Amino acid sequence: xxxxxxxxxxxxxxxxxxxxxxxxxxxxxxxxxxLQNYQNLLVGSFGGVYSIGETLRNMISLILTxxxxxxxxxxxxxxxxxxxxxxxxxFGAIVFTLKFSYLPAIILIIGALLCGALAGxxxxxxxxxxxxxxxxxxxxxxxxxxYIVLYIVNFAVKSWLAGKGSDSSPNIAAKANxxxxxxxxxxxxxxxxxGFFIALAVVxxxxxxFNKTKSGFEIQAVGLNESASQYAGVNVKKTIITAxxxxxxxxxxxxxxxxxxxxxxxxxxNNLPNVGYNGMAVALLAAENPIGIVFAALLFSAxxxxxxxxxxxxxxxxxxxxxxxxxIIFFVGIKYAFELIAKKGWFKRKNREEKGGAEK
Amino acid sequence: xxxxxxxxxxxxxxxxxxxxNNDISLQLxxxxxxxxxxxxxxxxxxxxxxxxGLLEPTDGEILINGKSVKMDNxxxxxxxxxxxxxxxFMLIPAFSVLENIILGDEPTKATRIDYRxxxxxxxxxxxxxxxDIDVNAKVRDITVGMQQRVEIMKALYRKANxxxxxxxxxxxxxxxxxxxxxxxRALAAEGNSVIFITHKLKxxxxxxxxxxxxxxxxxxxxxxxxxxxxxxxxxxxVGRKINFAVEKEExxxxxxxxxxxxxxxxxxxxxxxxxxxxxVHSGEIVGVAGVDGNGQSELIEAITGLRKIKKGSVELKGxxxxxxxxxxxxxxxxxxxxxxxxxxxxxxxxxxxENLVLKSYHKKPASQHGLLNYKKIxxxxxxxxxxxxxxxxxxxxxxxxxxxxxxxxVIVAREISASPDLLIAANPTRGVDxxxxxxxxxxxxEQRNAGRGVLLISFELDEILKLxxxxxxxxxxxxxxxxxxxxxxSEELGLMMAGKAPIEQxx
Numbered sequence: 001x002x003x004x005x006x007x008x009x010x011x012x013x014x015x016x017x018x019x020x021x022x023x024x025x026x027x028x029x030x031x032x033x034x035l036q037n038y039q040n041l042l043v044g045s046f047g048g049v050y051s052i053g054e055t056l057r058n059m060i061s062l063i064l065t066x067x068x069x070x071x072x073x074x075x076x077x078x079x080x081x082x083x084x085x086x087x088x089x090x091f092g093a094i095v096f097t098l099k100f101s102y103l104p105a106i107i108l109i110i111g112a113l114l115c116g117a118l119a120g121x122x123x124x125x126x127x128x129x130x131x132x133x134x135x136x137x138x139x140x141x142x143x144x145x146x147y148i149v150l151y152i153v154n155f156a157v158k159s160w161l162a163g164k165g166s167d168s169s170p171n172i173a174a175k176a177n178x179x180x181x182x183x184x185x186x187x188x189x190x191x192x193x194x195g196f197f198i199a200l201a202v203v204x205x206x207x208x209x210f211n212k213t214k215s216g217f218e219i220q221a222v223g224l225n226e227s228a229s230q231y232a233g234v235n236v237k238k239t240i241i242t243a244x245x246x247x248x249x250x251x252x253x254x255x256x257x258x259x260x261x262x263x264x265x266x267x268x269x270n271n272l273p274n275v276g277y278n279g280m281a282v283a284l285l286a287a288e289n290p291i292g293i294v295f296a297a298l299l300f301s302a303x304x305x306x307x308x309x310x311x312x313x314x315x316x317x318x319x320x321x322x323x324x325x326x327x328i329i330f331f332v333g334i335k336y337a338f339e340l341i342a343k344k345g346w347f348k349r350k351n352r353e354e355k356g357g358a359e360k
Numbered sequence: 361x362x363x364x365x366x367x368x369x370x371x372x373x374x375x376x377x378x379x380x381n382n383d384i385s386l387q388l389x390x391x392x393x394x395x396x397x398x399x400x401x402x403x404x405x406x407x408x409x410x411x412x413g414l415l416e417p418t419d420g421e422i423l424i425n426g427k428s429v430k431m432d433n434x435x436x437x438x439x440x441x442x443x444x445x446x447x448x449f450m451l452i453p454a455f456s457v458l459e460n461i462i463l464g465d466e467p468t469k470a471t472r473i474d475y476r477x478x479x480x481x482x483x484x485x486x487x488x489x490x491x492d493i494d495v496n497a498k499v500r501d502i503t504v505g506m507q508q509r510v511e512i513m514k515a516l517y518r519k520a521n522x523x524x525x526x527x528x529x530x531x532x533x534x535x536x537x538x539x540x541x542x543x544x545r546a547l548a549a550e551g552n553s554v555i556f557i558t559h560k561l562k563x564x565x566x567x568x569x570x571x572x573x574x575x576x577x578x579x580x581x582x583x584x585x586x587x588x589x590x591x592x593x594x595x596x597x598v599g600r601k602i603n604f605a606v607e608k609e610e611x612x613x614x615x616x617x618x619x620x621x622x623x624x625x626x627x628x629x630x631x632x633x634x635x636x637x638x639x640v641h642s643g644e645i646v647g648v649a650g651v652d653g654n655g656q657s658e659l660i661e662a663i664t665g666l667r668k669i670k671k672g673s674v675e676l677k678g679x680x681x682x683x684x685x686x687x688x689x690x691x692x693x694x695x696x697x698x699x700x701x702x703x704x705x706x707x708x709x710x711x712x713x714e715n716l717v718l719k720s721y722h723k724k725p726a727s728q729h730g731l732l733n734y735k736k737i738x739x740x741x742x743x744x745x746x747x748x749x750x751x752x753x754x755x756x757x758x759x760x761x762x763x764x765x766x767x768x769x770v771i772v773a774r775e776i777s778a779s780p781d782l783l784i785a786a787n788p789t790r791g792v793d794x795x796x797x798x799x800x801x802x803x804x805x806e807q808r809n810a811g812r813g814v815l816l817i818s819f820e821l822d823e824i825l826k827l828x829x830x831x832x833x834x835x836x837x838x839x840x841x842x843x844x845x846x847x848x849x850s851e852e853l854g855l856m857m858a859g860k861a862p863i864e865q866x867x
Contacts, residue, residue, distance in 0.1 A: 214727050225707045230666060231698055232718040233687025
């Protein structure tokens with residue numbers, strides 16, 4: 001309802017193109033063949049059933065963390081807590097599956113996903129409450145909450161879940177695996193799992209939430225103009241907390257699905273999962289539009305998965321892909337520069353036409 | 361041919377396919393005060409934007425002192441002696457007046473700022489032009505009128521001799537306006553030239569030599585002010601006859617709608633409303649006059665539930681409302697046209713229809729079971745757009761794309777269509793054109809005639825005097841007097857607003 005669809009597509013498309021050009025220029029400078037590498041990238045991400053399965057699976061968490069970021073952003077918040085919320089969701093799902101492994105498969109899976117999502121949501125809500133009642137900057141609190149959750153999870157995995165001398169929890173029961181034998185069979189043993197369809201359904205839900213529900217309307221109202229919302233009688237504090245809760249729920253669900261569908265366990269880690277940050281990039285590229293997020297996630301996922309094969313087929317370092325991704329985000333970020341160039345160019349042409357006309 | 365200080369020849373400014381200025385020509389003589397009259401959106405600001413280097417004309421020529429110049433950025437304009445006094449002041453509140461004046465143009469002595477020289481220069485200028493300013497005060501502590509004089513001084517200090525004033529009287533008290541007019545005359549007497557943008561006819565009559573009337577991007581006429589009647593000017597500006605008189609029916613004022621007693625309200629740890637008592641009856645418009653910042657905003661916020669009440673009570677038809685939330689108060693029957701329509705009254709990136717249900721989206725028919733019914737919302741939008749004459753392409757147009765007057769009509773439509781017992785209108789016509797002012801005044805009177813109570817807060821004294829049945833004057837958080845608009849002039853009212861002639865409250 002509030003997006004200017006066609007006009008809105010120009011910036012992301014130009015940015016993507018510019019990102020690829022920057023990548024190509026760098027490859028040329030360092031003596032690599034950009035065309036060959038981009039071809040390898042394409043083959044690596046879409047060249048077969050297996051690669052497609054991997055690319056689609058990699059999209060799941062990108063979509064969900066991006067949606068999470070987008071929801072908070074609509075309410076006017078810059079939620080950098082995606083990585084932490086994803087991690088706690090992953091942790092929650094694994095714990096649930098391990099503790100209740102006697103439950104029937106379907107209940108076990110639903111319970112684990114809900115548990116992960118809720119963990120993410122509650123974690124994010126902490127930042128929401130701090131913001132609503134004390135005006136604390138969510139940028140700072142979410143970053144700090146990320147580190148707190150990283151070390152809590154590490155501690156919990158090491159001391160409660162992992163066996164002696166191990167850094168990982170045991171694997172979950174096979175019946176809770178979202179990457180079912182059927183999917184393995186038809187995708188050539190890729191990690192593609194049912195979570196993909198859950199993610200697509202959630203895209204639909206988020207779209208519906210923003211365009212059709214009262215609560216979604218309130219979130220957008222508060223995000224666009226807090227004083228007007230207050231004057232109109234919207235409970236601003238409640239709306240802020242709701243937005244952060246939903247934002248965390250989505251990122252947490254992403255972690256839960258990856259836990260059940262991709263990792264099957266959880267390990268001690270030195271770093272926050274990158275996917276939370278990449279989700280932010282996806283959301284920015286998609287201008288926070290739920291449908292756009294699907295396509296942006298597809299692109300990023302293809303770059304990441306395809307990037308792996310760049311270094312397999314040639315001696316080009318696969319980091320080139322990260323440069324392309326970073327450049328794309330950079331170009332999205334400087335969209336104002338594009339707009340300015342577009343405007344200037346347009347005006348110049350106009351002036352010239354008029355002057356030309358006058359001379360005749 | 362006369363020598364002109366400024367001559368704009370056949371200026372056209374096009375934005376996309378829209379011509380904001382269409383073949384406008386204008387001349388400014390030395391020592392002249394030229395008024396630029398037009399409704400909002402007529403193209404006044406665009407034209408002045410080009411003269412001050414903010415915009416580049418699509419076509420046409422600008423001559424300064426007879427020489428064709430290219431005015432492609434504000435610095436050029438400043439060099440050519442053009443000084444602009446904006447409607448919204450461009451001052452840094454935490455800096456002193458002196459620092460604000462010299463900012464960007466500091467005189468230096470051995471790499472250090474020479475404050476003494478600056479202060480001397482400024483003092484000389486102040487004396488010459490009767491500009492009363494306190495160079496050592498912080499800008500945040502001085503009145504709006506003095507802030508404006510600081511802006512004028514900024515231009516003088518930069519050796520401007522062509523002054524553009526963009527609606528300079530919008531936020532001033534009558535006394536301050538008088539003072540400004542003296543300054544304008546002094547500027548002209550010293551051989552400077554002044555362009556004065558306004559839509560207030562009285563001021564044009566008082567101070568301007570000639571007047572250029574602009575409508576829809578074109579010059580309608582250039583007239584000698586002395587030979588032209590106010591009514592004629594208004595008609596030229598709007599393009600039709602204007603109805604200045606308002607029709608007030610006799611109404612039954614026996615019932616009390618709003619009763620505020622002993623109200624105290626704090627803002628930023630300061631007591632902004634002190635033990636205030638106020639009553640609004642049915643069928644009555646009570647005008648609250650006062651200089652901006654004397655607690656009017658806090659009073660409205662307290663009544664409408666946006667600010668905590670420290671002490672006292674607010675009753676609507678006998679029902680206590682103090683410290684209920686904003687939604688409960690609005691549903692109890694208080695409508696409010698807020699002071700700041702763009703930041704409080706509307707959500708500009710939302711559609712007109714969405715803005716029209718901003719206070720009722722949570723209940724039937726706009727929504728049910730947590731889901732919005734956009735079909736109904738848009739239908740209701742179309743109806744209100746029609747019945748309140750909101751000029752727009754469709755109910756799905758964004759509120760931000762409307763003109764100021766039509767944005768205000770959206771708010772008026774939303775607040776009045778809820779049939780409130782009490783309508784609070786805070787500066788309801790600030791910055792909107794004459795046509796919209798006329799319309800909004802009509803609607804407010806309609807509410808009164810229908811037996812509802814209206815609380816009108818306005819800085820426009822003419823508006824208060826014209827609409828109110830009763831006027832109370834607010835000064836430093838208190839009501840310092842109550843007067844009958846039929847027996848009061850704007851001068852007397854102005855003195856009371858400044859706190860100079862407190863009248864004992866009746867009863």
